[in-house]
Amino acid sequence: MTSFPVLNYASTDSQKQHLENQELTFSSLDYSLLTDLYQLTMAACYTGEGVEQRRASFELFVRRLPKNFGYLIAMGLAQALEYLENFRFSASQIEALQATGIFTHAPTRFWSILGEERFTGDVWAVPEGTAVFAHEPLLRVEAPLWQAQLVETYLLNTLNYQSLIATRAARLRDVASENATLLEFGTRRAFSPQASLWAARAALAGGLDATSNVLAALQLGQKPSGTMAHSLVMALSAMEGNEEQAFTAFHRYFPGAPLLIDTYDSIAAARRLAEKVNAGEMELSGVRIDSGDLASLSKQMRSLLPGVSIFASGDLDEWEIAKLKAAGAEIDGYGLGTRLVTGSSVNGVYKLVEIDGIPVMKQSTGKGTYPGRKQILRTFKRGKAIADKLGLVTENYLEAQPLLELFMKEGQRVRSLESIAQIRQRTTAAVASLPEEARQIDNPVSVHVDISPALEELTQQTRKSISDQ
Template sequence: MTISLDRPYLQPYALQEQENTEDQELSIAPEDYSLLTDLYQLTMASCYTGEGLEQQTASFELFARRLPEGFGYLIAMGLAQALDYLEKFRFSPKQIAALQATGIFDNAPGRFWSLLETARFTGDVWAVPEGTAVFANEPMLRVEAPLWQAQLVETYLLNTINYQTLIATKAARMRDVAGPQATLLEFGTRRAFSPQGSLWAARAALAAGLDATSNVLAALKLGRKPTGTMAHALVMALAAKEGSEGEAFTAFHRYFPGAPLLIDTYDTVAAAQMLADKVQAGSLELAGVRLDSGDLVELSQKVRSLLPGVPIFASGDLDEWEIARLKASGACIDGYGLGTRLVTGKPVNGVYKLVDIDGIPVMKEASGKITYPGRKQIFRSFEGSLLKKDRLGLVTECPIGEQPLLQVAFKQGERLWKETIAEISDRVAVNVASLPAETRQLDSPTPPLVEISDPLLDLIKQTQKR
């Protein structure tokens, strides 16, 4: 598409490729949130407006049709950023002008632009608290708002909740396998899918039970102290200039005595022996050592024999399966640095589907993508401290000795919830501990039973007939 260059209001949302007007930074600020969406959200909202449906009350639910392969549960996460987005939902005059300049909306009704000019999210949001374990087809969030608003917010909500839920679930599984005493550090910034994604990954990992992150910005924004060690480059550079690996260790330890030393640049066992000699001579107090390569079982055992009482950290493409293998093989490891396999992986394919419009329940019936109609609630029951089953029912149903999970988080455009990372982390620990062993196992996990209530089954039949 060619856009005329005589439209100065396109800046900074320029489409033209001439005169070097592209935004090379592509950073995201809160004022950009409303345009961080898929085009069809805007075109659908415009169509709703033209047909006089834009103010009809609509309910959309966000859920995963199925769990990622090998997962027995999900840990819901990302609600805080979703609510922040809804609080700041606006369209500026420049953004509106840029949309108009594309030519895509030339036939849009004038009322559409009026809506954007005064855009605010005025609806309600029901959600499960962050850190709650959920299963397939259970809504993590429901938006109840005028149709045009509920439609426009879909893309951003899916983005933050899908990604953070993935990271939180993997982090919870790693904590579950490693045990409560192990130190777990998030090292994934360089492998996360974007700078923004690295912040969300660090947050989700901390909320799901990890101890610290190496991401300095994320840590400081969350009121935490960033944690890290050193890279092989420092050892190689200082060894080359100052004469030996030992001199490199001494120099780094001089400035950062509380940081573990990375000892596998050359010969891990020789480095451990050298450090052991310094410790025994009283010239060095070690906060820890890190192993990043080689046979971690054998090396950690040898290092432990040389440096008893010194914490040993391991890193290098670790995940919950590798942690389980290391523990079962007798590795002497006190903590793990978790990066690539924490912040990447099989996606949580959460979807956001219309379930009710103006009091009329609706459902999708496409093969393999059927959705359940009506506004729903999750009713959870326990046997002692263990989760017994979930019942997926309608919001009009009453709990039968059960715990309703979806709670109101946003009411008539006003945010009601704000939680700390510590509060969410506690909830994750309680939720994971409540899951049956077959749900927590790594190999072929089995999710708990999720019953469909009789009223919901009746509504499904009625909706299909209609």
């Protein structure tokens, strides 16, 4: 096996003790350091070569959609723009970098630009909630080379993850129908506390109704939603006598709230609740089942509790919901957790397409790119997206709709933030505009993306230029 050299400089014991922070949290003040090392070493090299201020254009896109995805819902732009606005290096951060010993040979000017400059570039992007396909840029950064390079890691992190969650949410909504209540329950399964906040946001913007994540809900101006856990039923049942008393106790403080009824015997619990509801002794808005044959159980519960909403949870995804609907399940809503906030990744990439006015491209096998700054041109017919074309920004658009819009100019936002409701509405419209074959959850057929003649010509010219070098 071939080994590759890695930049790895060990700190002294005293440095380790001084720098170690087991909390591993961050704020907007830490944004600049939340990057991969090679972004900084490349920026230092650019500075040493005197090219750090040359204008560069990088585009963020996916080479291929995740398996069984016919489209991708773009999400995460709001956090990307907030990051770029706050991008700066403090004196203490620069000192910490210098103390590593990694940058001993870096030019002095490298530290000057880190300490004195902020992000001053332009950002073009598709609005959040837009459906995109392989090779179509979700975002383009046009900025001085060192800046455009340094921001890669964070931009990929937020757009890749949130686009995955938003797409899963949109698919879940599409399968479950607009009438079903869909709740995001994934905080405990998300890859980190930060990821849980982004997952909740993307799920709501992608079409879900509410999240159980209290912090995310309140920060987004939403109302958190949830029921209870089996532990409450088991604890109160053990101490107060039985499951029925546990339900009564919970309703004492949260009248009418949905109850989790599958801790012991789901049907027996439903019968006892039905007796109380029918006798006028209890108001009940809903029940939740988290295990067993959900389709069969929901049908029995519907006969016992005809006016009560039935919620289901337990490792559900769009395929499981489709199966439940096909089986005639009497389910009004779903709690979505593990499979929503984890799963197949969105393998977005961030590639240089133009430097100092010169188009560039990558020719690696299976990882080639198209040169030049591009625009997505979408054609609609009677409200349906029928064709996409990837062209150059200099082309005439005619009747096609350009999707990439200017969101930041010279480091300043030029558009106001959108609400979750606005983004959700765009997501809904975007999915509805897609052909049915692209919306299938099994073997979907994505919208074909043509390459414009101008882009094809530039690709051939750039390829020849590379071969002539």
